[in-house]
Amino acid sequence: MIRIENLYKRFGRLQVLEGVNFQIEEQGVVAVLGPNGSGKTTILKTILGMVLPQEGEIYFDNQPVLNNWDYRNRIGYMPQIARFPDNLTVRELIEMIKNIRDVDANEHALIERFGLESSMDKKLGQLSGGTKQKVNIVLTFMFDSPLLILDEPTAGLDPVSLIRLKALIQEEKEKGKTFLITTHIMSLVEELSDQIVFLLEGQIFFQGSVQELKDQTGQKNLEHSIAKILESDA
Incomplete structure (x- = not known):
């Protein structure tokens, strides 16, 4: 599904990715791990076309993603920090995203699952960080996307919501979905991941x-x- 070949990315003088190569062909959960600054989020954003590399190619279903935007309609993306318009309600935001994507959505079961019924008509600017993260989950999972990219998805979640998110990921994986996840929660990786990609110094x-x-x-x-790797590199 995803193939990355010889990917280089720098921001100014900072070399973030240096000749990265990997591919993901089968459904399952791939955890992209590494210390802060190792390039995890940059890789996710290059796959999404949000960051352009200086060198290298990214392929989605054997098609290059450069200058090809349609493939993004097949990806669900959950950013680490979702920046929502404060003046919109949760309901208005969900309807807006549905109109933009213009494909079938199944938000109702997710709203109930994460207990958002009472928040639907509240302004996003009034919500706690944890509730915003639940909205983020609904927006990511409500479309039938074959690839889901989750950047630190557990941030701000209470223990009950975390359990529900893990169960949701497992259910979607069993339907044949592919996940790319970055997280600092190693128990989540051990519980859910089929494969690890560990980045170190790009x-x-x-x-x-x-x-x-x-x-x-x-x-x-x-x-x-992980600690052993980082001690060896120190």
Whole structure:
């Protein structure tokens, strides 16, 4: 589904990505991990066309994404911090996004699942960060997108909503969906991910399963495996 070839990106003098290559062909959950500044969010934004690389190619279903915008209609994107217009209500925002995408949406079950019924006519500027994140979830999952990109999706969620989000991801994965997720919650990665792409200084240090990373680092859990990598690089 996604193929990245020899991707380079710098911002001014800062080289963020340096010759990144990887591909994702099967459905499942791929966790993109790495320390702050390693290029995780930049990779997600290049796939979405929000950031243009200096070099390299990105392919979606074997078609280059450069100058091709239609593929984005097949992607659900959940940014780490959603910036909504403060003067719109939740209901107005959802209707606006539905009109923009102009495809079938199934928001009602998600609104009920995350307890947003009482917030539908509230202004977005009046909502807490956790409630805004629930709105973010509804906007991301309400379309039948084969690829979902989630950038730190657990930010601000209460424990009940986190459990519901994990169950939702698992359900959508079982329907054949593909996920790219960045997160600092290692328990989430161990529970849901089929594959890890670990970035270090703009390059891919490791790609494989959680168990393969544990075996490579000689550690019993993912958190200690990541710590081992970072200690070795220090």
